[in-house]
Amino acid sequence: MADAKQLTIIGGGLAGALLASLLAQRGWQVDVFEQRGDPRVEGYAGGRSINLALAERGLYALKQAGLDHRVLEQAVMMRGRFVHPLAGASQLQRYGRDDSEVIWSISRGELNITLLNAAERAGVRLHFNQPLKSVDFEARLATFETPDGENVVPFNALIGADGAGSTLRAQMHATLPFDERTEWLDHGYKELEIPPTASGDFRIEPNALHIWPRGHYMCIALPNDERTFTVTLFMPLKGVYPSFELITTPDAAQTLFETQFPDTLPLIPDLAEDFARNPVGKLATLYLDRWHLADKAVLIGDAAHAMVPFHGQGMNCAFEDCVSLANHLDRSPALSDAFQAFSEERMPNAAAIQQMALENYVEMRDKVDDAAFLLQRELELT
Ligand code: FAD
Numbered sequence: 001m002a003d004a005k006q007l008t009i010i011g012g013g014l015a016g017a018l019l020a021s022l023l024a025q026r027g028w029q030v031d032v033f034e035q036r037g038d039p040r041v042e043g044y045a046g047g048r049s050i051n052l053a054l055a056e057r058g059l060y061a062l063k064q065a066g067l068d069h070r071v072l073e074q075a076v077m078m079r080g081r082f083v084h085p086l087a088g089a090s091q092l093q094r095y096g097r098d099d100s101e102v103i104w105s106i107s108r109g110e111l112n113i114t115l116l117n118a119a120e121r122a123g124v125r126l127h128f129n130q131p132l133k134s135v136d137f138e139a140r141l142a143t144f145e146t147p148d149g150e151n152v153v154p155f156n157a158l159i160g161a162d163g164a165g166s167t168l169r170a171q172m173h174a175t176l177p178f179d180e181r182t183e184w185l186d187h188g189y190k191e192l193e194i195p196p197t198a199s200g201d202f203r204i205e206p207n208a209l210h211i212w213p214r215g216h217y218m219c220i221a222l223p224n225d226e227r228t229f230t231v232t233l234f235m236p237l238k239g240v241y242p243s244f245e246l247i248t249t250p251d252a253a254q255t256l257f258e259t260q261f262p263d264t265l266p267l268i269p270d271l272a273e274d275f276a277r278n279p280v281g282k283l284a285t286l287y288l289d290r291w292h293l294a295d296k297a298v299l300i301g302d303a304a305h306a307m308v309p310f311h312g313q314g315m316n317c318a319f320e321d322c323v324s325l326a327n328h329l330d331r332s333p334a335l336s337d338a339f340q341a342f343s344e345e346r347m348p349n350a351a352a353i354q355q356m357a358l359e360n361y362v363e364m365r366d367k368v369d370d371a372a373f374l375l376q377r378e379l380e381l382t
Contacts, residue, residue, distance in 0.1 A: 007030055008030075008033065009158075011035075011160070011163060014315050015315075018062070018322045019159065020122070020124040021115065021118045023124075024123045024124045026326060032125070032126050033127045033130045033132060034127065034129075035162075039109060040116065050107065050108060050230040051108060052105070053222065054315070057316040059071075070114055076105045076207065078095075078222070079099065079208060081210070083369050084211065103312065130145065131144060132171075135158065135168065137172075137175050137293065157297060157335050160172075160304075163301070164306035166299065168303065172293045172297055180286070180287070182285070182287075186236055186237055187234055187361070188237045189232050190244070191230055192230075192233065194229035194268055195228055195270075196227040202223060204267065212264065216235070217235035217242060217365060219233050219261055229267075231264070284306060284308070285308060285354050285358065286305060292343055294336050295336035301321055302314060302318060305347075308354075310357050310364055313353050321346055
């Protein structure tokens with residue numbers, strides 16, 4: 001391809017859209033190919049968590065693109081975790097001493113739209129309804145499926161921001177195999193909703209991440225700016241009670257909530273409908289031995305290092321990748337050097353966060369209402 005300052009991003013999700021802005025702001029000509037339709041026209045087709053916890057790492061990356069204020073306008077502050085034990089009083093455990101140490105709840109759809117708008121304003125060309133199908137790395141040609149057939153596009157280099165099931169990763173693997181390992185968690189999740197009160201207010205404390213820890217399973221709830229909460233029930237896929245294998249009907253879910261989450265029942269009036277309608281999501285950690293293919297392609301975000309969501313850091317980590325890759329592309333005239341330096345910087349960080357995410361599941365579901373654990377936290381904060 002003639003223009004060496006051109007990059008083609010696969011995936012216009014969270015990482016792809018932010019990276020596109022950062023690169024366009026630095027003078028790159030950027031094309032983004034997204035498999036889904038334009039969410040600004042067709043509505044957001046999510047398929048995964050409705051909202052996300054945005055933390056300092058992610059906020060810093062948004063700031064580099066000048067988007068932190070715009071995003072925070074749509075976010076709800078969470079000062080700490082609000083723990084609801086089965087017996088005893090509920091309690092807010094603050095993340096820090098004051099509101100300088102908080103995290104934010106943000107709608108995935110709204111955030112994606114904000115990022116796409118910013119990318120377009122920065123001059124990025126967005127191509128919707130065009131899933132990547134195959135890549136000829138030798139000829140530097142990428143083939144996308146379009147509603148009318150195929151679109152074969154020459155590229156300078158490809159950046160894979162196409163999520164955990166990345167097609168670009170599969171194409172890179174076919175050319176030069178990765179040492180790739182996906183470890184599936186034997187727990188899954190299902191989303192439910194707490195609607196606003198009749199007068200349009202939040203039904204429970206809005207400025208907190210709520211947790212109902214129950215040992216080997218739990219519910220959490222994050223606030224949305226339209227005064228709803230998205231509740232996520234995490235529990236084993238199989239075996240012990242309760243598990244998704246044993247709780248399959250709305251009646252069984254009603255019994256589980258009556259006995260184990262009784263305070264949430266009046267908050268979730270559509271429990272039966274939500275339970276029947278919403279799928280059980282699966283969770284995995286993805287490990288790769290490298291993230292790039294010479295100067296031809298590199299992976300970021302979930303395509304490179306999908307992780308379980310219990311540290312609320314998958315998106316935050318993906319946003320850090322964006323800043324790191326943009327910086328390395330600024331510094332290194334050769335794409336292969338930039339991709340190599342990016343991988344060297346980010347792979348150990350991603351691996352550490354993946355491990356912390358796995359460990360935090362045990363803390364959230366089993367430790368946050370433990371007296372000794374709470375005393376230790378108090379001591380750490382004083
Ligand atoms: P995605 O968001 O998956 O985006 C990939 C994009 O690529 C999509 O738009 C997709 O349509 C597109 N695409 C896919 N295939 C193709 C193709 N062949 N061609 C073109 N386009 C394609 N992270 C946090 O930081 N905080 C949280 O609180 C949090 N909570 C979570 C809760 C749950 C239940 C789950 C499952 C995840 C959570 N995460 C959280 C993780 C977060 O969702 C991901 O880390 C983040 O979405 C990664 O962004 P991405 O852009 O790499 O991938």
